[in-house]
Amino acid sequence: MAVKFNITFVERTIPKDPRLAALKYWCGRFQRVNLTPLYHNRSLGNLSFRLHEDGNAFVITAAALALKDTLTDDSFVIVHSYDNLSRTIIASGTREPSSESVLHYGVYAARHDTNAVFHGHSGRILRTSDVLGLTTTRKFEDYGSLELAASVLEVLDDESFIVMKNHGFLSLGRTMDEAGTRALEIWERAKSIKTAREV
Ligand SMILES: [Zn+2]
Numbered sequence: 001m002a003v004k005f006n007i008t009f010v011e012r013t014i015p016k017d018p019r020l021a022a023l024k025y026w027c028g029r030f031q032r033v034n035l036t037p038l039y040h041n042r043s044l045g046n047l048s049f050r051l052h053e054d055g056n057a058f059v060i061t062a063a064a065l066a067l068k069d070t071l072t073d074d075s076f077v078i079v080h081s082y083d084n085l086s087r088t089i090i091a092s093g094t095r096e097p098s099s100e101s102v103l104h105y106g107v108y109a110a111r112h113d114t115n116a117v118f119h120g121h122s123g124r125i126l127r128t129s130d131v132l133g134l135t136t137t138r139k140f141e142d143y144g145s146l147e148l149a150a151s152v153l154e155v156l157d158d159e160s161f162i163v164m165k166n167h168g169f170l171s172l173g174r175t176m177d178e179a180g181t182r183a184l185e186i187w188e189r190a191k192s193i194k195t196a197r198e199v
Contacts, residue, residue: 011093014076026180028068033187103148
């Protein structure tokens with residue numbers, strides 16, 4: 001899962017923010033219910049919150065983390081901005097930001113009501129998305145690509161939960177609790193539905 005953008009670090013320091021505690025909590029919850037499953041010893045999915053009300057900077061999980069249930073502060077990176085022309089993420093941190101940083105940036109820039117973006121993977125939510133009436137991107141786009149970000153923005157409108165076709169989901173919230181609770185509720189609804197392969 002190669003990172004498909006350039007990264008410029010303005011500082012190689014660990015983010016300091018009291019809200020990291022809530023982000024760690026939600027990373028743990030997602031890991032324990034397997035919404036960020038392991039794949040080649042890396043935990044899929046990435047979670048972020050908006051840093052300041054009046055800007056699009058955010059704090060996000062670093063790329064290539066193993067399990068997300070026991071994260072330390074150095075597992076998080078600040079993304080200050082993204083420059084479309086040079087395809088460059090401007091960041092502060094000791095690790096590379098998540099490979100889906102451009103996607104998160106696009107959502108924060110498009111949706112000023114959104115202060116948390118949680119991305120997880122769940123085959124069950126994908127398989128039941130039609131029955132649950134979930135908004136879904138029109139076609140699969142490669143992980144971490146600019147095209148994936150564009151495919152989400154194309155259908156985002158004022159939705160708070162988007163299924164990325166054959167990939168995973170995005171849960172948005174005014175707060176981290178709202179984004180996290182929304183994802184867990186949909187996960188519960190997905191579990192209650194019998195899918196074709198179980199009939
Ligand atoms: Zn993903």
